Amino acid sequence: MMLDLRLYMLQRLSALVMAPFVLVHLGVMIYAIQGGLSAAEILGRTQGSLGWFLFYGLFVLAAGLHAAIGLRVILHEWTGLCGRALTGATWAIGAALIFLGGRAVLAVTWGGA
């Protein structure tokens, strides 16, 4: 019911996936704000780009899984939530994060253009 080996591995692997994404994300941010920053400039880079769609799409997926598993542990240890309620909460948190993140990714890569 709590953190077994499969969830542990999923959280470690999602962290492994996220590590380079975080570095690239921060690196591009620092690079891109040189000489000012505008929404048009960002959208010009991301809209219609399959590369950025895959980059942030995978990032959101990994972050959603990683955070849901971590919050599951905190919920169990701090509130005593367990069983189906805990499983439900884990899925709800993961789904909400992936939905919100996915919407944002679609908006900047697919939308407009």
Added chain:
Amino acid sequence: MPDAQATLSVTVSRGGYDSRQRQIFAVPAHENQTVLDVVSWIQQSLDPTLSYRFACRVGMCGSCAMTVNGVPRWTCRTHVKKVLDGDRLEIGPLRNLPVIKDLAVDMEPFFDKWVAAEGRHHPTRGRAEPIAPIDPLDAQRQTANAGIECINCSVCYAACDTVAANADYLGPAALQRAWTLLNDAKDGNRQGILDAVSGSGGCHNCHSMGSCTAYCPNELDPMSAIAGLKRETARTFFKRRG
């Protein structure tokens, strides 16, 4: 330093699991005195109904562990002057285990988890076969040796905040035992041990807070043993699925 006339103000946690009270006793202070001496003096001189547990008095049996001024300790090996707060001493039962009465806790959940972690010997040979030779300098043997002085006193289990928050967690002592057996060439159930520590209450719940290692009276290192189990289960994860 307390002299022979001075007294200690000793607060003892009393009662069964459903009703707890604190009772304060005045106990003569001595230059050389352990916390177990204080508890025994109260029981022998002031209140014969005080319940507590001890056996060897020399740090071998692991039965006298209690909470002393908020810290889990062997009371037989704890000198009063080392833990005294002014003239005050507060003594309670171990945390994370059901209280039977006063200072005695029910150790059953602790030992049940020891068994659930496969913390028992799984023989590789029968009685009639010759004993397998073991090289004492072998690295794996030394890893096993690091944990064999555990005497099941439950101090680490009482110190563990993860046990406090998650009743299913097997705890540091049982997991350290599993790690010791995993590194023992004479143990024949590696896979069984790895499976036993990979379940919902297994080693992956440990947050490496380190209270077990900080408070172990034998100066063992259960936190590193649990880290070893995490490494080994992760290393064999895909192999086992394939």
